[in-house]
Amino acid sequence: MTPASTADNARMNRLDLTARLVAKLTHEEAVIGGIGNNNFDLWTAGRRPQNFYMLGSMGLAFPIALGVALAQPKRRVVAIEGDGSLLMQLGCLATIGMLKPANLTLLVMDNGCYQITGSQPTATRHGTDLVAVARGCGLPDSRWASDPDHFETLLDEALRADRPHLIAAKIDDAPGGGPTDRDPSWIRDSFMRGLGTRRTAGQ
Amino acid sequence: MTRWSQTVVDVLKRNDIRLVAYVPDKVLSPLIRAVEADGFFTAFPTTREEEAVGIVCGSWMGGLRGIVLMQTSGFATVGNVIASLAVPYQIPLLMMISERGTLGEFNLGQAIVCRTMRPQLETLGIEHHTLARFDELDFQVDRTIAQAIATQAPAALILSPLLTHPSRQDSAS
Numbered sequence: 001m002t003p004a005s006t007a008d009n010a011r012m013n014r015l016d017l018t019a020r021l022v023a024k025l026t027h028e029e030a031v032i033g034g035i036g037n038n039n040f041d042l043w044t045a046g047r048r049p050q051n052f053y054m055l056g057s058m059g060l061a062f063p064i065a066l067g068v069a070l071a072q073p074k075r076r077v078v079a080i081e082g083d084g085s086l087l088m089q090l091g092c093l094a095t096i097g098m099l100k101p102a103n104l105t106l107l108v109m110d111n112g113c114y115q116i117t118g119s120q121p122t123a124t125r126h127g128t129d130l131v132a133v134a135r136g137c138g139l140p141d142s143r144w145a146s147d148p149d150h151f152e153t154l155l156d157e158a159l160r161a162d163r164p165h166l167i168a169a170k171i172d173d174a175p176g177g178g179p180t181d182r183d184p185s186w187i188r189d190s191f192m193r194g195l196g197t198r199r200t201a202g203q
Numbered sequence: 204m205t206r207w208s209q210t211v212v213d214v215l216k217r218n219d220i221r222l223v224a225y226v227p228d229k230v231l232s233p234l235i236r237a238v239e240a241d242g243f244f245t246a247f248p249t250t251r252e253e254e255a256v257g258i259v260c261g262s263w264m265g266g267l268r269g270i271v272l273m274q275t276s277g278f279a280t281v282g283n284v285i286a287s288l289a290v291p292y293q294i295p296l297l298m299m300i301s302e303r304g305t306l307g308e309f310n311l312g313q314a315i316v317c318r319t320m321r322p323q324l325e326t327l328g329i330e331h332h333t334l335a336r337f338d339e340l341d342f343q344v345d346r347t348i349a350q351a352i353a354t355q356a357p358a359a360l361i362l363s364p365l366l367t368h369p370s371r372q373d374s375a376s
Contacts, residue, residue, distance in 0.1 A: 032261070052264070056287025060257035063249075064288075067261025067269070070222060070245060075265075091250025092257075099247060184291040188264065197266035 011172040012148055014109045015041045020152055021078065021107070022046035024159065029076040030068050030195060033180075034061030036116045038080045038109060040178025049194030053180045053187050059089030062096065062106055069101040072195060076103050076159055083110040083124045090133060096164055097138025105158040106134075108168040115173060134166045142166035207340060207366050208234040211299070214344040215270065216243055218352075220297065222262050222269030223247075224255035226277050230301035230367045234272065252277035256284045260294045268352070270297040275304050278323070278359075279316045285327055289357040296357040297348060302333075306364045324359055331359040334366050337374070 018041045025031070025048070032052045033039030038061070039053040052068075054061060065079030086093075086108055096104065112125035124130060134142035141158075145151035145167055158165035181187075192198035211234055215223075223238045223246040225231065238244040249255040252273045259269035273281075278300050289296035304310075304317025324331045330350065332343050344360060351358035365371060 030265075054288075055291070057257065057284045060253065060284060060288065063254045063257030064261035067222075067258040067263070067267075068265040069261075070258070071262040071265025071267030089251075089254060092254050095247070095249050095254060095258075185293050188292040188294065192264050195265055197264065 012145070012151065012169050013174055014038070014111075014171045015044060015174070015177055016148060017109070017151055017169055017171070018042055018045040018080065020148065021080075021155060022048070024152070024155060025050075025078075027076060028194065029078055029159070030065070030072070030191075032061045032065040032068070032077070032079040034079070034081040034085050036082065036085075037176030037178075038082050038085075039180050040176035042080060043180040044177025049190050051194070052191040055180070055182055055184055055187075059085045059092075061085065062089065062092045065104060065106070066092070066096055066099070066101060068195070069104040070099075073101070073103055075195070076105065078105045078107060080107045080109065082115075083108060083112065083130060084114045084122045086130060087123055087128070090137075093134050093137035093139060093166075097134075100138075100163050102162045102164075104164045105155070105161075106164065106166040108166065109171050110168055111171045111173050113173065115175075119173060131166065131168050139164060139166050142168070145169045204237055205233045205367075205372060207334075207337060207362075208237050210337070210340050211344060212237050212241065214341055214348070217345065218268070218348045220268045220270050220348065221245060222259060222267050223272060224249050224258045224269060225272035226252050226255060226274070227272075228274040228301055228303070230303070230362060230364075231272050231274070231299075234299075252281050253284045256281050256289065256296060260288055260292070260296055263294055263296075270299055272299050272301075274301050275317050275320050276313060278320055282323055282327070285329070285357060290327060290329075293355040294357070295351040295355050297351055298357070298359045299362060300359055301362045301367065302364060306368075320361070329357050329359055331361060333361045333363050335363040337366065340366065
């Protein structure tokens with residue numbers, strides 16, 4: 001059973017949506033790519049210093065992004081999470097709903113399965129509606145994207161907004177790109193240089 | 204406000220620790236009230252300790268220093284995020300953990316989980332200090348923060364009931 005609010009949604013593709021996101025990022029926006037295929041596709045869609053690739057910590061893309069958003073309120077921060085990851089940390093939606101950082105955009109790539117471990121179905125395959133959950137947590141600007149163009153429209157709105165937006169998309173089960181270069185200290189260093197919080201001595 | 208929490212606030216300010224993400228408990232209450240009331244800090248509760256760790260790691264990368272406040276039982280839930288985020292990415296995650304489960308504990312579950320805290324910190328290779336005496340408090344907190352930041356390594360400060368218990372507040376130590 002598919003939630004009524006998503007019944008008409010076509011299946012989109014994560015890499016395509018991620019590429020559309022990256023193409024819109026022209027102001028050094030920070031992007032947090034969640035564990036697994038979300039950061040693989042971010043890596044594939046376009047490497048940039050302001051990207052942070054999570055090699056573990058399932059469920060924490062949104063909290064990490066919230067931390068960055070609080071630290072740099074003038075920088076747009078985008079977080080990309082999967083349905084399985086978000087289900088592990090639903091409470092973070094309540095925290096973001098409480099704090100309402102002006103500069104945070106939350107993306108949920110919902111394929112209804114734990115894809116990387118063998119595509120076991122998640123609760124979103126059986127009725128859980130992550131947009132309804134987010135709205136209930138105090139994030140009224142939470143919406144399903146109906147197709148890639150609608151996703152871009154919602155993204156344009158979110159990137160200009162003065163409150164957090166969550167955009168969820170039903171996606172297919174195509175495998176992710178990547179994998180990301182598994183060098184956590186380099187990932188963190190590059191990210192901090194991209195955010196201007198780390199520089200080489202003498203610069 | 205208690206003597207120990209006032210000292211902690213002073214040291215946090217001295218080290219420019221402005222973000223405080225917490226999962227509250229009774230012992231931490233005076234410290235939480237103090238940071239909530241002080242405009243220097245951005246302080247807020249999170250729904251669980253793991254979430255607070257993610258937020259503080261993200262904020263540090265963004266240039267805002269922070270600390271997580273939690274209880275022993277909460278620390279028991281954050282092994283994975285420390286092992287997969289703070290340690291490998293070399294992020295100086297600061298944790299202040301109110302120790303419950305020892306010196307008079309009545310709840311067996313708390314007593315058991317307390318016994319796992321220091322072994323877990325040791326296994327993860329995390330610098331940790333127990334805050335038991337007021338006369339050592341400023342030095343311990345200040346130096347632990349300084350080292351965590353300078354070495355880009357997580358550190359834990361454990362608030363012992365020897366320091367925080369109401370019956371101990373008039374003690375000279």
